[in-house]
Amino acid sequence: MNLSEYELREKLLKIARKCLRYRLMAGTWGNLSARLDREKVLITPSGYEKTALKPEDLLLMDLDGNILRGDLKPTIETSMHLEIYKARDDVNAVIHTHSPYAMMLSVINEPIPVLTVEFASAVGHEVPVTELALPGTKDLADEVVRALGEDKMAVLMRNHGVVAVGGSLEEAYNVAILVEEESRTYFWAMLLGRGEVGRMPAELVERMRRFFREDYGQEGRIVLDLE
Numbered sequence: 757m758n759l760s761e762y763e764l765r766e767k768l769l770k771i772a773r774k775c776l777r778y779r780l781m782a783g784t785w786g787n788l789s790a791r792l793d794r795e796k797v798l799i800t801p802s803g804y805e806k807t808a809l810k811p812e813d814l815l816l817m818d819l820d821g822n823i824l825r826g827d828l829k830p831t832i833e834t835s836m837h838l839e840i841y842k843a844r845d846d847v848n849a850v851i852h853t854h855s856p857y858a859m860m861l862s863v864i865n866e867p868i869p870v871l872t873v874e875f876a877s878a879v880g881h882e883v884p885v886t887e888l889a890l891p892g893t894k895d896l897a898d899e900v901v902r903a904l905g906e907d908k909m910a911v912l913m914r915n916h917g918v919v920a921v922g923g924s925l926e927e928a929y930n931v932a933i934l935v936e937e938e939s940r941t942y943f944w945a946m947l948l949g950r951g952e953v954g955r956m957p958a959e960l961v962e963r964m965r966r967f968f969r970e971d972y973g974q975e976g977r978i979v980l981d982l983e
């Protein structure tokens with residue numbers, strides 16, 4: 757195992773711990789993966805609370821689903837992760853969460869609209885809901901890939917939760933957090949009977965998205981506290 761693989765393993769676990777700390781995942785649910793290179797990804801094992809994981813517990817897999825390094829059974833959602841990497845060259849990390857407000861919207865089959873400037877910037881699109889398909893099935897993987905399309909950053913899996921993607925683990929985590937924040941804002945706006953009122957016009961969403969891509973952060977990089 758070379759240094760860059762070990763560093764990516766450590767970073768993935770730090771991001772996983774943040775997911776638990778901010779309640780994007782609970783118990784053993786949710787899973788994460790990151791691309792090591794064009795053909796190989798690191799992915800979390802099945803049935804582990806993410807805080808219990810050590811760097812060597814992650815599975816190194818190729819995009820055909822062969823385990824290249826590791827003894828544990830990979831997450832049930834492995835095919836969904838791998839199909840996303842096959843379909844999207846721009847994606848280097850995938851995070852699947854069961855965050856509570858987004859889960860609620862996935863249950864009532866309600867796409868998340870763009871309501872806030874931060875969501876317009878870092879996500880930049882309404883988050884669609886997939887058709888209902890069972891965890892671990894090819895149907896679910898196909899549905900997620902279809903809903904993500906060529907450039908979406910997140911989708912809601914019907915009755916199941918969130919899939920967030922990014923060019924890095926930091927970006928995918930940022931998307932996962934913002935999906936939950938936007939879901940909570942939308943929930944309260946709907947409860948006040950004003951869910952339709954706050955939607956941002958498409959032209960302003962596009963401008964915010966461009967600003968985020970070109971001017972926000974440190975040359976396209978966002979920096980997280982990974983301790």
Ligand SMILES: [Zn+2]
Nearest residue numbers: 785786916917
């Ligand atoms: Zn799940």
